[in-house]
Amino acid sequence: MGVKRALSSRRTGCHGRKSSQRRRTVGVPALHSGRTSMPSPRIALGAAIVSLACLLAPLPSAAQAPAPGGAPADPAQPDSATSQFGQPVTLPDRTIVYLQGSGNWDSAFETLVDAFKSVYGYLEKEGIKPAGPPMTIYTQTDDVGFDYQAAVPITQELKTQPQGDIMLGPAPSGKALKFVHRGSYDDMDTTYEAITNYLDEKGLEAKDIFIEEYVTDPIKTPEDQLVIHILVPTQ
16 A cells, blocks of 8 residues: 555544544543544554553653663654754664554554553563654554554663564664644644645655654643654655
8 A cells, every 4th residue: 555545544544433432531631522433543542652651650751761871862863954844854773672463443542552551561571661752653554444563662682582462673764754743632634634745745755654653751741732753754
């Protein structure tokens, strides 16, 4: 599937559907709404990260964890100092611990909560500190569901190799376009629509994956100040 169609599926996968269940209450005011419409994938992802931060409070926040040597990890190095929509960046070589799986938009919340909980639980057991913010790497999407890697970057060597569902491997690297979403998870549909339009207008060739990187601490950051990087690797 081309990345533009994937982004479109990511953006529209939940539209027009209803759910009899109310949104889960996980500590973010915007998610306390009693609306019966199903939360969008972005809201589900945000809720998953918030829930995990609450569950794994003793583990240092990925958004705050410095890289060895005292320097904070900088996941995407800009090729230009000028901030822009669709900013060219270079994704550095990084090692990630991740859980790979598939999910449906209808159950995205549960799927991603379980995935990130497993990853952070493994890191805590191994005594490994995250070396950057958590990310969801989408390897394929359609209107019904998605294939993903729920990933956390690390720099420390593992004492034992992961087994079962937890894996160790390289994160996507190389040239990419960075789109920054600032504000509520509810507004991310607009951001994804703008990204799709941008790629169409520029006639850009992109790889068939994209990444959501959760930059700000979702517990301490007011919802209108949330920052999420959407990274689209390019050919």
